[in-house]
Amino acid sequence: MLHFSELHRQGEARRGQILLKRGVIQTPIFMPVGTFGAVKTLEPRDLSSIGAQIILGNTFHLFLRPGLDIIELHQGLHRFMGWRGPILTDSGGYQVFSLAKLRRMDESGVLFRSPFDGSEVFLGPEESIHIQKTLNSDIAMVFDDCTPYPAAWEQAKVSMERSAGWAERSKKAFEGSENALFGIVQGSMYPMLRERSLKSLIDIGFDGYAIGGLSVGEPKDQMNDIVKRITPQLPRNQPRYLMGVGTPQDLVYGVACGIDMFDCVLPTRNARNGWLYTSTGVVKIRNRKYRDDLRPADENCSCPCCSNFTRAYLRHLYKVNEPLCARLSSIHNLHYYLNLMERIRNSIERRSFDRIMQEFDVSPTYWPSEIEFEGDSWNTVTIRSNNQ
């Protein structure tokens, strides 16, 4: 079950909500990534306390460990990990290619060696959907063939067409589920392939549409170009999800193009490496200059980390390898991301999203060239994208 409503719009940016069985998600939204049934170092109550509305689980990882039987005993991922809100699961497609040693790949799916115990495992659309049904995620993703970067046109086309076929089989395998299923637009860096991919997906019909295969090594401009061209073509009356992206600036850019949902490991991975996102830029907490810095990580932040601890303390924890450092930094960085999304939602309601775009150097020049500006205010503009 999924119902999407667009509540407000400013340019292509939209403020919406997604109604799911387990609650309502206010969009645009960022989803913290809980690979192995936990957002690293954090409990579900930590996630709730910083405003997480929906989290992401990894099908590939959970299938291999702890294995489906254990998840099934818990009646799904929610009870297993103690998170009562909505969960989106990826299909495992991306991980099969990035983490496993491939053995064979054909139309039926992918045979690979488990990176954990070396055993042979097969994953195809039917298997991925079966796993996601068992995880009982509120939003499942179709199994897709993740095109490597760079890819020649012919290679990208074959890969995209395979993904389209797998999307159809995923939809069929998903029949009978009460949860939602999203299609994934592939097609590498070729807008025409992307558009063909989208058309096939719309013909099949999904509860939402994602843009996949980005942030895989391509230059930022190329990624932005695809997002800018493709997003406005995704159906308006359904959620739009940009997979695996990205930096705070990427999120602002994505929203400006009409994206509703994001996920990325950046805030938590960077936290573990001592990179803290703040209102005045990145703080690399290991730096010696923070040794005696009594300010919180971010002076304009109200998160549990910034309310209680100094940069000097965080740096000390980092230097002595205290696991609490990764935890506090993860809380702070996720709070930063979730708070940014909340600011974005509020700004779209108040028609002041252009100010956040300015703040993050997402200038109108990144915009489809067809946008007409009235005066210097971006927010009264009607966008006519040449892709629609």
Added chain:
Amino acid sequence: MLHFSELHRQGEARRGQILLKRGVIQTPIFMPVGTFGAVKTLEPRDLSSIGAQIILGNTFHLFLRPGLDIIELHQGLHRFMGWRGPILTDSGGYQVFSLAKLRRMDESGVLFRSPFDGSEVFLGPEESIHIQKTLNSDIAMVFDDCTPYPAAWEQAKVSMERSAGWAERSKKAFEGSENALFGIVQGSMYPMLRERSLKSLIDIGFDGYAIGGLSVGEPKDQMNDIVKRITPQLPRNQPRYLMGVGTPQDLVYGVACGIDMFDCVLPTRNARNGWLYTSTGVVKIRNRKYRDDLRPADENCSCPCCSNFTRAYLRHLYKVNEPLCARLSSIHNLHYYLNLMERIRNSIERRSFDRIMQEFDVSPTYWPSEIEFEGDSWNTVTIRSNNQ
């Protein structure tokens, strides 16, 4: 400032309270160990939520990292680590011998190489007290010479006398502080040396008395023998602290002998190794039999770990090296220890502590042989120790 009141007594076991500048501590109490300015993986709010009243900080570690200047900038350890309750600091004596490479030791103190950067560092009574004054701990400990085990009588005697001299210098260096200072009884496994040590300390006069130099490799019976003989001789009107001990059974035994305060790394260290204390014994969470176990770690526990997660989930986290496992296990084990102390406190008030002794196999036979039992109830007995 420190004021101790004994509120209830059952045999030698006593239920008291310690009034400190930063709050009242209900005794008997267990103090979680926060070596580097953090109880590993936990925030102060976690400690409060499971009933921690006072925590322990390590002078040796904090002196070396982050260094005194950083602590001083925070006006002490409390603000540095964000813990508002009372803190006890050890003197660094034990760590100097167990962790550092000794360079020279004489009456003035100990010259050693920092295990972190190899630099030469000197620590004597004056230095230790200066550090503890800067840490601004509510309870400081005298700098002592920790006698290794085993030690011949003569070696133990020399070491004990050195500790006695250092205790006097510690007291003198502590003058002017508003906080409390405890003496430490040494003397290895020789009751007569222990008694002489105690006499010197009482002559100097402290706010409380600790038994040190135990749990250093000696057989349990020998440790128990020292605790049983020495504890009742410690002044009744002041707190008694058994340093670095121990297992849940050790705590029950110590309380039965008249101890008020304990600290130990066992609950947190064991947590990180996947050992969970439960009402039905130790659960080694890595064991395969917990793979599909839907029960909480302890079915009779109300801690945040047991309220939300199954053994199967904890085992999964352990197997995938998720840091959340150490955190949840630390919360559970510390809750177990703190809850045990609360049960002990309540039981002494209700004169039913003998039932907890039975539960932990601390039988009256461990008791000074002079104890007379009326019927089979231990709680009506007057103890006449041959040490008094």
